[in-house]
Amino acid sequence: MIVSASNVQEAIQRAKDLGASKVLLQLPDGLKPRAFGIFSELSKHFSVVISSQSFYGACDVGSMDTYSRVDCIVQLGHTEIPNLRYPKPIIFIEHLYERDARIEASAFQILRSRGYSTVGLAFSVQYRQVAEGVREALEALGLRVLVGGVDGRMKYPGQVLGCNFSAIHSVQAMVDSIVVVSTGTFHALGAQLSTEKEVFIYDVSEGSLRSMREEADRFLRQRFAAISRAAGARKVCIVIDTKIGQYRPSLAAVVERQARESGKEVVTLATDEANPRDYENLMCDAVVFTGCPRVPIDDGGKFSMPVLTPQEFQMALGIKKGRYVLDEIVAVDTQ
Numbered sequence: 623m624i625v626s627a628s629n630v631q632e633a634i635q636r637a638k639d640l641g642a643s644k645v646l647l648q649l650p651d652g653l654k655p656r657a658f659g660i661f662s663e664l665s666k667h668f669s670v671v672i673s674s675q676s677f678y679g680a681c682d683v684g685s686m687d688t689y690s691r692v693d694c695i696v697q698l699g700h701t702e703i704p705n706l707r708y709p710k711p712i713i714f715i716e717h718l719y720e721r722d723a724r725i726e727a728s729a730f731q732i733l734r735s736r737g738y739s740t741v742g743l744a745f746s747v748q749y750r751q752v753a754e755g756v757r758e759a760l761e762a763l764g765l766r767v768l769v770g771g772v773d774g775r776m777k778y779p780g781q782v783l784g785c786n787f788s789a790i791h792s793v794q795a796m797v798d799s800i801v802v803v804s805t806g807t808f809h810a811l812g813a814q815l816s817t818e819k820e821v822f823i824y825d826v827s828e829g830s831l832r833s834m835r836e837e838a839d840r841f842l843r844q845r846f847a848a849i850s851r852a853a854g855a856r857k858v859c860i861v862i863d864t865k866i867g868q869y870r871p872s873l874a875a876v877v878e879r880q881a882r883e884s885g886k887e888v889v890t891l892a893t894d895e896a897n898p899r900d901y902e903n904l905m906c907d908a909v910v911f912t913g914c915p916r917v918p919i920d921d922g923g924k925f926s927m928p929v930l931t932p933q934e935f936q937m938a939l940g941i942k943k944g945r946y947v948l949d950e951i952v953a954v955d956t957q
């Protein structure tokens with residue numbers, strides 16, 4: 623991911639336009655090695671402090687203690703979540719991965735060999751430009767490409783977040799398969815879990831295309847094992863994450879009632895960080911996490927007890943049956 627001088631200049635100009643004099647700088651871990659340089663540029667114009675917290679998405683702008691003494695926040699590497707009401711002016715500076723010249727139409731031949739003719743195209747936001755190249759490559763193979771519309775949590779058609787696959791839901795009935803342009807498996811695995819259509823990741827760092835089906839099947843076996851362990855839980859912690867874009871106390875209240883009606887002992891907790899030790903100290907048998915859906919999904923292995931999404935817990939209680947339903951966030955409660 624590249625932080626260009628023009629990105630930093632854009633942040634400076636937008637903060638000046640806001641009349642800011644004190645700025646809080648928030649960086650994802652991947653951009654922290656650039657912190658000294660960016661800090662020094664911003665400091666020529668403003669009083670700047672960097673938050674040392676890790677920011678995984680625009681759903682998180684930190685606690686009020688960190689932002690109450692500044693005029694605006696500059697958050698690098700993320701795209702705003704349009705339907706959130708942020709408590710301060712926030713300048714989101716996106717970073718587009720440079721379009722990769724290595725996109726070969728032949729990389730997508732597997733889609734043709736499986737008989738697919740219409741493909742849904744989605745991307746994580748830093749690969750928005752690369753996705754354009756992928757679209758050209760797909761069309762060069764004679765495939766029809768559809769880019770899905772999104773809900774109010776997303777900024778761009780075709781964009782996916784780890785907690786929102788509205789771009790896929792909107793096209794799944796019209797396509798044979800989906801291609802997600804990203805790196806790693808974070809977004810593509812979520813995409814595969816959100817639809818019955820076959821999802822492929824075009825991994826930008828490798829320049830390769832692969833199906834997510836097997837990985838999703840392996841993943842589902844692990845999740846069903848966690849769901850089955852949680853079914854026998856006696857003491858359950860229901861967790862509300864206080865981050866602005868993950869705040870779902872009304873969902874937590876529904877799950878709490880359902881757990882009580884099923885004879886569980888329940889406590890509801892508020893947190894801004896899911897720390898395994900907290901739940902070990904509480905000696906609970908299962909945790910239901912209503913914040914970022916990726917905490918149970920990606921970090922579940924760090925906990926000694928099963929950590930479930932609300933939908934998974936409803937499966938454990940026997941309230942939801944049938945196909946696995948991924949927890950997605952469309953909107954959150956107002957704080």
Ligand code: SF4
Binds near residue numbers: 783786
């Ligand atoms: S809730 Fe999780 S997946 Fe969604 S934007 Fe925040 S960090 Fe990303």
